[in-house]
Amino acid sequence: MLEIRNLHASVDGNPILKGIDLTINRGEIHAIMGPNGSGKSTLAKVLAGHPSYEVTKGQVLYEGKNLLEMAPDERAREGIFMAFQYPIEVPGVSNAQFLRLAYNEKRKHLGEEELDPLEFKDLLKERAKVVEMDASFMTRSVNEGFSGGEKKRNEILQMAVLEPRLAILDETDSGLDIDALRIVAGGVNLLHNSENAVVLVTHYQRLLNYIVPDYVHVLAGGRIAREGGKELALELEEKGYDWITSSVAASGIGASRVT
Amino acid sequence: MSTAENLVSQEYKYGFVTDIESDTIPRGLSEETVRLISEKKNEPEWMLGFRLKAFRHWLTMTEPKHWPNLTYPEINYQDMIYYSAPKQKALKANLDEVDPELLKTFEKLGIPLQEQKQLAGVAVDAVFDSVSVATTYKEKLKKHGVIFCSFSEAIREYPDLVRKYLGTVVPTNDNFFAALNSAVFSDGSFCFIPKGVRCPMELSTYFRINNSESGQFERTLIVAEEGSYVSYLEGCTAPKFDKNQLHAAVVELVALDDAQIKYSTVQNWYAGDEEGRGGIYNFVTKRGKCAGHNSKISWTQVETGSAITWKYPSCILLGDNSIGEFYSVALTNHAQQADTGTKMIHLGKNTRSTIISKGIAAGKSNNSYRGLVKVMPKAENSRNYTQCDSMLIGSNSGANTFPYIEVMNNSSAVEHEASTSKISEEQLFYLQQRGISQEDAVSLIINGFCKDVFLQLPMEFAVEAQRLLGMKLEGSVG
Numbered sequence A: 001m002l003e004i005r006n007l008h009a010s011v012d013g014n015p016i017l018k019g020i021d022l023t024i025n026r027g028e029i030h031a032i033m034g035p036n037g038s039g040k041s042t043l044a045k046v047l048a049g050h051p052s053y054e055v056t057k058g059q060v061l062y063e064g065k066n067l068l069e070m071a072p073d074e075r076a077r078e079g080i081f082m083a084f085q086y087p088i089e090v091p092g093v094s095n096a097q098f099l100r101l102a103y104n105e106k107r108k109h110l111g112e113e114e115l116d117p118l119e120f121k122d123l124l125k126e127r128a129k130v131v132e133m134d135a136s137f138m139t140r141s142v143n144e145g146f147s148g149g150e151k152k153r154n155e156i157l158q159m160a161v162l163e164p165r166l167a168i169l170d171e172t173d174s175g176l177d178i179d180a181l182r183i184v185a186g187g188v189n190l191l192h193n194s195e196n197a198v199v200l201v202t203h204y205q206r207l208l209n210y211i212v213p214d215y216v217h218v219l220a221g222g223r224i225a226r227e228g229g230k231e232l233a234l235e236l237e238e239k240g241y242d243w244i245t246s247s248v249a250a251s252g253i254g255a256s257r258v259t
Numbered sequence B: 001m002s003t004a005e006n007l008v009s010q011e012y013k014y015g016f017v018t019d020i021e022s023d024t025i026p027r028g029l030s031e032e033t034v035r036l037i038s039e040k041k042n043e044p045e046w047m048l049g050f051r052l053k054a055f056r057h058w059l060t061m062t063e064p065k066h067w068p069n070l071t072y073p074e075i076n077y078q079d080m081i082y083y084s085a086p087k088q089k090a091l092k093a094n095l096d097e098v099d100p101e102l103l104k105t106f107e108k109l110g111i112p113l114q115e116q117k118q119l120a121g122v123a124v125d126a127v128f129d130s131v132s133v134a135t136t137y138k139e140k141l142k143k144h145g146v147i148f149c150s151f152s153e154a155i156r157e158y159p160d161l162v163r164k165y166l167g168t169v170v171p172t173n174d175n176f177f178a179a180l181n182s183a184v185f186s187d188g189s190f191c192f193i194p195k196g197v198r199c200p201m202e203l204s205t206y207f208r209i210n211n212s213e214s215g216q217f218e219r220t221l222i223v224a225e226e227g228s229y230v231s232y233l234e235g236c237t238a239p240k241f242d243k244n245q246l247h248a249a250v251v252e253l254v255a256l257d258d259a260q261i262k263y264s265t266v267q268n269w270y271a272g273d274e275e276g277r278g279g280i281y282n283f284v285t286k287r288g289k290c291a292g293h294n295s296k297i298s299w300t301q302v303e304t305g306s307a308i309t310w311k312y313p314s315c316i317l318l319g320d321n322s323i324g325e326f327y328s329v330a331l332t333n334h335a336q337q338a339d340t341g342t343k344m345i346h347l348g349k350n351t352r353s354t355i356i357s358k359g360i361a362a363g364k365s366n367n368s369y370r371g372l373v374k375v376m377p378k379a380e381n382s383r384n385y386t387q388c389d390s391m392l393i394g395s396n397s398g399a400n401t402f403p404y405i406e407v408m409n410n411s412s413a414v415e416h417e418a419s420t421s422k423i424s425e426e427q428l429f430y431l432q433q434r435g436i437s438q439e440d441a442v443s444l445i446i447n448g449f450c451k452d453v454f455l456q457l458p459m460e461f462a463v464e465a466q467r468l469l470g471m472k473l474e475g476s477v478g
């Protein structure tokens, strides 16, 4: 579904991603871990098409198409979804209004009939159950005045409505209380199936108890420094990142061919 | 972070010119011109007297060029035509007799004048250059005692009412542009809602400038007697010309005891091109007097057009417990300039006023809010709340806020909040990441920003206003 090859990206002329290779297939769950500043959010935003990030090298194929040529909204309509580490507020625009517009854009793209506000309301009510969100959030402005945890939950509500093929969740677990974590993780599991893929960016192994990844990748200094199965997360939990980052420095493990 | 720019505006779709024969007087302005206009309109002596007094006063006044935050070339008042009317005899009683070209023009503007084609519940007075060409639903309204007609007709048919109220809110010598208007105004609308009547439909006037050489000087007078209610809408467009046209209107509202007037405007005069060539110079005096106790006047404006906007719809809160409101969205793009706001003058006890202003500046435009809140010594226990938000799109536009606050007693309170924001790249990216195109994302953000004002507009107008803002900013961020 997604094939990232030797991806380099910079922001404001500063190189951040320095050669990422990653392949994601349908039905898979990938976890991306790594120290602060290692480039996890950068990778997510590059895949989503954030205009501030410049891809300087490499390529990304999504369903066989050159992803990097597509505008961010096009990528979204093609099924790429990113849950933001810091969700954005949109004053004066209700959650329901925003979601209906987004949902209908996707329907239009698929050549399906748009839903009117009443039909959409029913759908929204149904999907809100996935993250156990109260109806009162639907009439409030997007993320405005939401608590940190509510914002994160709202991201997953959007995912539930848009049903992406590739969902990249950037630290959706940070800031969630224990119950909310369980609910959000349950929601993601409910939405995951053999036709789609999920990428979880996280610092905590705890999330991976709820959403079990097929692969774990550790990012350090803009490269994938280590890859493994779910055990790798446990190992990280125990040892911290030092042993990886220092061994990267020492042996260059994981650093894709430096040119 | 680099905030988005690159402004491109959608074609102005009302920019066409109607080819019609006009009765036009020679350019230039003198006492002779004033007499000629009055004569053309067959006016009574008192009306000519009103005009001449205004004109003589105007000669002693100077254009307010210094305090507004606007720059524009000298206006040559002698190089303008002060009266231009489509050639047809007197105002038609019957629509069938109205020149089909005119009907077509208004139809093209989305304002069909045939009653059966109109939005149910909205009566229209259609003003083309200097004259009113048709007023719909007059008969139906008359049954309720509501008078809705062109100003010319009002002078002929209801001289006592007009004399009683004309110039009582905006005196002839109020300001340079109001004096000019009082001298040369050609037509406009007159509404009278008698005691206790809730006007059964929305009243509206649609103004169309067609002649590239003529100014438009219209006058609106709305009187709401005790306990009555009226909602009035105003719309306007003009063709695209390379030259500028002057529009200097006066609107007077009078609300007696317990009466309510809701006045909504969607202003979409031609704004000039991207370089600032052409467009309307819009210098307008709008003022409402809450003359009676418990009366209420509410202004809602969505200003999107004109090269220059100079406009401060105001309320004089004379009656005890009276209420004044001002809800405004002013959008400027390219080289447009707007200096707009309101004045709330509290004279009566327990008077209240609310000001919500949303300014949006894109391109290299300049958008200023200017507002005065004045609480006089006798206006005990009065309140004002002002919220003034500006949004900048791109980095070449400017927004300013000029609040003037004078409170002359101890029991009153005035609250002022202001903010300036930018459409951020992050906001746009967030919406785009959900599959919303950049253009739709911009209009969603803008409409969200303006929501508190749009909520005040009548339904059809709100939809129109949202569409208009989206259109004006289409492709504006990239």
Ligand SMILES: Nc1ncnc2c1ncn2[C@@H]1O[C@H](COP(=O)(O)OP(=O)(O)OP(=O)(O)O)[C@@H](O)[C@H]1O
Residues within 6 Å of the ligand: A011, A012, A014, A016, A034, A035, A036, A037, A038, A039, A040, A041, A042, A043, A085
């Ligand atoms: N505009 C910028 N200019 C310079 N450096 C930047 C800019 N934006 C991001 N960076 C840097 O890029 C690096 C990667 O940031 P990124 O947000 O991808 O990290 P992360 O792995 O998601 O970290 P965290 O775990 O803290 O969320 C950081 O060192 C950050 O400071």
Ligand SMILES: [Mg+2]
Residues within 6 Å of the ligand: A040, A041, A042, A085, A170, A171
């Ligand atoms: Mg991050």
